[in-house]
Amino acid sequence: MTRILFVCLGNICRSPTLEAVARVEFARAGLAVAVDSAGTADYHAGQPPDRRSIAAGAAHGYDLSALRARQIVAADFTRFDRILAADRANLRDLAALRGGRGTQPALFLPDAEVPDPYYGGPADFERVIELARTGMAALIAELRGGPR
Ligand code: 4NP
Numbered sequence: 001m002t003r004i005l006f007v008c009l010g011n012i013c014r015s016p017t018l019e020a021v022a023r024v025e026f027a028r029a030g031l032a033v034a035v036d037s038a039g040t041a042d043y044h045a046g047q048p049p050d051r052r053s054i055a056a057g058a059a060h061g062y063d064l065s066a067l068r069a070r071q072i073v074a075a076d077f078t079r080f081d082r083i084l085a086a087d088r089a090n091l092r093d094l095a096a097l098r099g100g101r102g103t104q105p106a107l108f109l110p111d112a113e114v115p116d117p118y119y120g121g122p123a124d125f126e127r128v129i130e131l132a133r134t135g136m137a138a139l140i141a142e143l144r145g146g147p148r
Pocket residue numbers: 008009010011012013014015043116117118
């Protein structure tokens with residue numbers, strides 16, 4: 001089974017949204033994919049997702065409420081086949097943490113970022129859902145063997 005880890009900074013807004021959207025959309029697509037998420041930082045370790053992310057997800061049928069934040073660990077680089085970062089800062093931090101071993105991280109969106117909504121408003125959280133859905137459709141097409 002393909003194992004995918006979604007990564008952002010705090011693991012309370014973007015990457016738990018990606019994880020929850022992935023779980024639903026991969027199941028809908030009939031793909032056996034194991035998903036998880038983590039943050040490059042430990043600021044929010046052990047905490048549930050941001051209530052604004054939980055609300056935005058719930059409005060679209062994605063349940064984030066049971067998720068808890070964790071920081072990425074060295075073993076993740078060998079446990080996961082794909083490590084997908086929300087933005088370029090996350091990607092740079094991951095490259096430093098990886099130390100040249102294991103899975104090489106990439107951006108979740110091939111050539112774009114999922115902007116951090118943490119200091120934003122409801123529209124920014126809505127945008128994360130939209131980008132998660134768009135990116136997941138592309139990822140599903142790729143996993144099925146089509147062009148991304
Ligand atoms: P995330 O959002 O990386 O999408 O989970 C953030 C969460 C917390 C902070 C920054 C971004 N923070 O600075 O605490």
